[in-house]
Amino acid sequence: MGEMGETIVKLEQVVFKYDGQERNAVDHVSFEIFEGEWLAIVGHNGSGKSTLAKLLNGLLFPESGRILVKEKELTEETVWDVRRQIGMVFQNPDNQFVGTTVQDDVAFGLENAGIPREEMITRVGDALHKVNMDQFLNQEPHHLSGGQKQRVAIAGVVALSPSVIILDESTSMLDPKGREEVLETVRMLMEERGVTVISITHDLEEAARADRMIVMNQGSVYKEGTPKDIFLLEEELISLGLDIPFPVKLSSSLREQGIELSQIHLTDEELVNDLCELISKM
Amino acid sequence: MMDKLIFGRYVPADSAIHKMDPRSKLIMVFLFVFVIFLANNVVSYALVAVFTLAIVKLSKVPARFLINGLKPVLILILFTFLLHLFFTKEGELLYKWNVIEIYSGGLRQGIFISLRFAFLIVITSILTLTTTPISLTDGLETLFNPLKKWKLPVHELALMMSISLRFIPTLLEETDKIMKAQAARGTEFSSGPVTSRMKAVVPLLIPLFVSSFKRAEELAVAMESRGYRGGEGRTKFRLLRWERKDTYLVLAICILGILLIVFRT
Amino acid sequence: MRINLQNVEHKYQVNTPFERAALTDVTIDIPSGTYLAVIGHTGSGKSTLLQHLNGLLQPTKGYIQVGEQRITAGKKEKNLKAIRKRVGIVFQFPEHQLFEETVLKDICFGPMNFGVSEEEAIRLAKESITKVGLGEEILEKSPFDLSGGQMRRVAIAGVLAMQPEVLVLDEPTAGLDPRGRKEIMDLFYSIHKDSGISTILVTHSMEDAARYADEIVVMHKGSVFERGKPRDIFSRSAELAELGLDVPNTVKVQLMLERSTGLKFGRICLSLDELTSEIAASMKRGDLS
Numbered sequence: 099m100g101e102m103g104e105t106i107v108k109l110e111q112v113v114f115k116y117d118g119q120e121r122n123a124v125d126h127v128s129f130e131i132f133e134g135e136w137l138a139i140v141g142h143n144g145s146g147k148s149t150l151a152k153l154l155n156g157l158l159f160p161e162s163g164r165i166l167v168k169e170k171e172l173t174e175e176t177v178w179d180v181r182r183q184i185g186m187v188f189q190n191p192d193n194q195f196v197g198t199t200v201q202d203d204v205a206f207g208l209e210n211a212g213i214p215r216e217e218m219i220t221r222v223g224d225a226l227h228k229v230n231m232d233q234f235l236n237q238e239p240h241h242l243s244g245g246q247k248q249r250v251a252i253a254g255v256v257a258l259s260p261s262v263i264i265l266d267e268s269t270s271m272l273d274p275k276g277r278e279e280v281l282e283t284v285r286m287l288m289e290e291r292g293v294t295v296i297s298i299t300h301d302l303e304e305a306a307r308a309d310r311m312i313v314m315n316q317g318s319v320y321k322e323g324t325p326k327d328i329f330l331l332e333e334e335l336i337s338l339g340l341d342i343p344f345p346v347k348l349s350s351s352l353r354e355q356g357i358e359l360s361q362i363h364l365t366d367e368e369l370v371n372d373l374c375e376l377i378s379k380m
Numbered sequence: 381m382m383d384k385l386i387f388g389r390y391v392p393a394d395s396a397i398h399k400m401d402p403r404s405k406l407i408m409v410f411l412f413v414f415v416i417f418l419a420n421n422v423v424s425y426a427l428v429a430v431f432t433l434a435i436v437k438l439s440k441v442p443a444r445f446l447i448n449g450l451k452p453v454l455i456l457i458l459f460t461f462l463l464h465l466f467f468t469k470e471g472e473l474l475y476k477w478n479v480i481e482i483y484s485g486g487l488r489q490g491i492f493i494s495l496r497f498a499f500l501i502v503i504t505s506i507l508t509l510t511t512t513p514i515s516l517t518d519g520l521e522t523l524f525n526p527l528k529k530w531k532l533p534v535h536e537l538a539l540m541m542s543i544s545l546r547f548i549p550t551l552l553e554e555t556d557k558i559m560k561a562q563a564a565r566g567t568e569f570s571s572g573p574v575t576s577r578m579k580a581v582v583p584l585l586i587p588l589f590v591s592s593f594k595r596a597e598e599l600a601v602a603m604e605s606r607g608y609r610g611g612e613g614r615t616k617f618r619l620l621r622w623e624r625k626d627t628y629l630v631l632a633i634c635i636l637g638i639l640l641i642v643f644r645t
Numbered sequence: 646m647r648i649n650l651q652n653v654e655h656k657y658q659v660n661t662p663f664e665r666a667a668l669t670d671v672t673i674d675i676p677s678g679t680y681l682a683v684i685g686h687t688g689s690g691k692s693t694l695l696q697h698l699n700g701l702l703q704p705t706k707g708y709i710q711v712g713e714q715r716i717t718a719g720k721k722e723k724n725l726k727a728i729r730k731r732v733g734i735v736f737q738f739p740e741h742q743l744f745e746e747t748v749l750k751d752i753c754f755g756p757m758n759f760g761v762s763e764e765e766a767i768r769l770a771k772e773s774i775t776k777v778g779l780g781e782e783i784l785e786k787s788p789f790d791l792s793g794g795q796m797r798r799v800a801i802a803g804v805l806a807m808q809p810e811v812l813v814l815d816e817p818t819a820g821l822d823p824r825g826r827k828e829i830m831d832l833f834y835s836i837h838k839d840s841g842i843s844t845i846l847v848t849h850s851m852e853d854a855a856r857y858a859d860e861i862v863v864m865h866k867g868s869v870f871e872r873g874k875p876r877d878i879f880s881r882s883a884e885l886a887e888l889g890l891d892v893p894n895t896v897k898v899q900l901m902l903e904r905s906t907g908l909k910f911g912r913i914c915l916s917l918d919e920l921t922s923e924i925a926a927s928m929k930r931g932d933l934s
Contacts, residue, residue, distance in 0.1 A: 142822040143794055155605050178607065186605045193595045194602035198514045198546045205617035210607035212615050222617070240549035243687065254606065270820050273687050273849050275889065300822040341823035344894035351917055355925040366894075370901045373924070377906055554741075560701050561742040564734040565803065566726060566758025583754070586744035590789065 103133030106261060106294055107154065107184075111163035114149055123149040125317035126163070133261070136288060136295040138305035138325075141314030142339030147298045150314070151266040154296070155186045168261070182211065185255030189267040191247035195239045200231060203239070204254045211258060225257035226250075228290075229283050245276025249283055256287065263287070265297040269304060281307065302329075306343045306364055313338065326364055345369045390512050395440035396625060397510045402519030404626035409507050411633045416496055418640035425495055427643070431636050432499050441509050449505045450498060457494045464490035517541045518618050535611030543599070551592065558587045646731055646810040646843065648675040648698060652707035654718075655693050659705060667693040669867045670707070675811075680837055680844045682854035682875075685864030686889045691847045694864065695813050698845065699732035700725040712810075730759040733809030737816045739800035740793065748774070748791075748799050749784040755807040766806070773802040777832060794825050801829070805836070811843040812836070818850075830857065855879060855893040855915040863888070880913045895920045 114124040124146045141147040152158040156177035165172040167180045188194045197203030204222045226232040229249040269277040311328045313320040329346045349362045363369035470485025521538035562583045655668040668690050685691050696702040708717040716722050745751035753766035777798040818826040837844045861878045863870040865888050882892045895914045914920035
């Protein structure tokens with residue numbers, strides 16, 4: 099992971115409870131998000147991770163504690179400014195597609211922001227080009243695949259050039275191809291535009307691509323660290339209802355068999371290279 | 381069934397009428413509805429016919445579409461024709477059999493009224509056949525904009541309409557899925573007595589409502605997150621462009637109106 | 646119960662400009678008690694195929710033999726209900742089909758449509774709610790007050806209560822978290838083993854196909870690309886890659902390892918244990934060097 103950027107979002111002792119629920123959905127959560135990083139927030143369904151996403155976008159407000167975005171506190175007054183800083187892509191590709199065509203949908207956010215039409219046209223074109231959907235300008239949503247719709251949603255966010263993009267389980271309803279398309283698009287955006295990405299997910303393969311991970315359990319931060327740190331928890335993660343990536347499983351299974359790998363590996367390539375080295379030493 | 385209904389359908393084509401501003405088309409249709417009532421003799425009906433045919437020709441909509449579109453209302457047209465034919469007792473008696481008497485005035489009136497009906501349907505069909513629902517919405521929104529002064533929520537209504545249009549295919553798909561899931565659990569939608577078929581609607585409608593509410597809720601959240609806070613200060617991506625040909629269209633309908641007044645007897 | 650598809654073709658919107666063949670000449674025999682996985686990317690015809698298994702769609706050519714009944718193209722089959730009782734389908738996101746006031750009523754809906762008495766339906770409901778890992782106390786709740794995972798289980802219980810002889814699963818774990826996914830898949834597997842019913846799983850997960858299925862059918866462009874045992878299917882990774890399909894993680898790592906060491910394992914490894922022991926055995930024998 100590269101050097102850490104400035105703090106862009108900061109949570110201080112954030113508490114949130116839904117009406118009629120006994121338990122806090124988010125319970126005294128504090129952490130920081132740094133500029134330009136990819137942070138994955140993982141946890142099983144009901145661990146509070148999606149509530150967290152809504153809090154970050156001012157769709158819900160904390161009962162106590164505060165959220166700072168670029169040192170400005172997120173409140174009812176600042177929420178509209180914050181939303182221009184933090185774009186959000188939701189889970190269901192259909193239920194966030196507002197426009198009747200691809201370009202209308204991308205323009206929706208720009209219209210809301212009062213961007214002049216001439217500029218809108220360039221921004222819509224650029225954003226769709228970025229997500230590789232520029233050949234579908236006038237397509238209607240029901241003719242698109244789930245992955246394509248999610249890429250349009252990303253374009254809608256990108257067009258507003260936010261500093262942070264939150265992916266709230268944005269790949270969970272997609273097939274493997276769609277998932278790959280979306281993650282690839284996000285990775286490219288990070289490289290080219292330096293946006294900060296927060297992906298909220300229970301897909302461990304997705305989380306393994308992040309720079310940093312936060313594990314949520316019962317509304318609180320269970321553990322924070324690099325994917326490697328987190329996946330070393332192995333059994334603990336499984337008991338939290340999560341899973342571990344395949345190379346990690348294989349690494350530890352091989353170690354149990356007395357094969358002395360240099361470490362637990364996060365990717366297939368690293369693991370295979372390590373094994374090859376072991377073999378050449380034999 | 382849906383395939384035969386052309387009213388309200390859009391047929392893409394590259395024609396002068398397709399390219400026109402939805403506002404000019406809306407104004408034309410609106411005025412046409414009044415203007416046609418000025419026609420009351422052969423000359424004026426001929427003028428209206430020329431106008432209508434010219435619009436059809438320009439729109440490049442296949443005649444077959446329009447004829448199909450007229451079919452469902454044919455009975456209605458026929459009925460009005462017969463009504464006038466038998467019950468208007470003006471002019472000279474042309475035919476008499478038993479109690480049935482047909483006068484020349486009735487024949488004339490019957491033909492005129494039927495033609496008026498047909499022209500109205502053709503012209504309104506042309507509007508929807510050549511304009512996408514979303515541009516119609518845009519056109520209506522702009523035309524009704526002045527009504528905002530009287531607190532009419534023009535922008536909100538237009539947004540509601542465009543979102544509904546956007547979700548129609550999604551909901552149709554959803555309906556199909558739920559119907560299949562319930563059919564797999566033994567619901568019979570298309571056979572059995574009427575009462576059981578009515579009952580079969582419940583397992584379809586409730587899930588459909590539940591999911592529509594969920595969709596609406598999620599859509600509202602997504603819209604809010606994308607900065608939607610009402611019509612204030614919003615710019616528009618879709619631009620309506622009023623060109624010379626739009627002015628010509630409106631002029632044409634006005635001229636037709638004037639001519640009809642001149643030739644009115 | 647055996648299901649046999651013979652030269653099945655399905656065209657959508659026949660005689661319109663939108664006519665489109667979703668299945669072309671599909672022949673699949675599914676003997677009683679088979680666990681069959683159907684894989685193929687989106688649009689390969691998987692969904693259309695499974696809707697033929699209980700007569701939700703009828704073929705435009707060919708026929709489907711379901712037990713003693715036959716659904717033939719062009720003929721109106723009168724007794725589809727009997728087929729639907731015997732072939733249960735768990736659709737993707739099955740929780741979208743819940744509609745009754747209580748979980749109990751919803752689970753009883755299927756069995757009672759198929760003529761089961763109320764007492765019997767209640768007994769079946771209790772039985773199936775336990776099968777899916779929920780407590781009987783949930784039966785009196787409204788299905789709409791449950792969590793997403795619970796709703797999924799209730800919907801599955803609703804299909805199980807029909808006591809189908811063939812269970813068709815269309816990506817039954819989509820959207821669930823890893824634990825939920827594993828629990829549901831294990832549940833279907835134990836039902837398959839215990840009651841000897843046939844199971845047909847449509848999935849994007851090559852891991853699930855490798856782990857649970859006796860046989861795999863690979864669909865491509867509306868026809869059967871190939872059919873075989875998981876080990877045979879996944880030994881053709883190059884062919885699968887051409888169709889845009891993956892192989893399980895174990896196979897992926899095995900192939901990488903074989904490529905970079907020049908070594909060949911004795912078999913295609915479909916589980917973590919198999920792969921671990923193959924690697925360990927090779928290293929102990931020292932034949933990797």
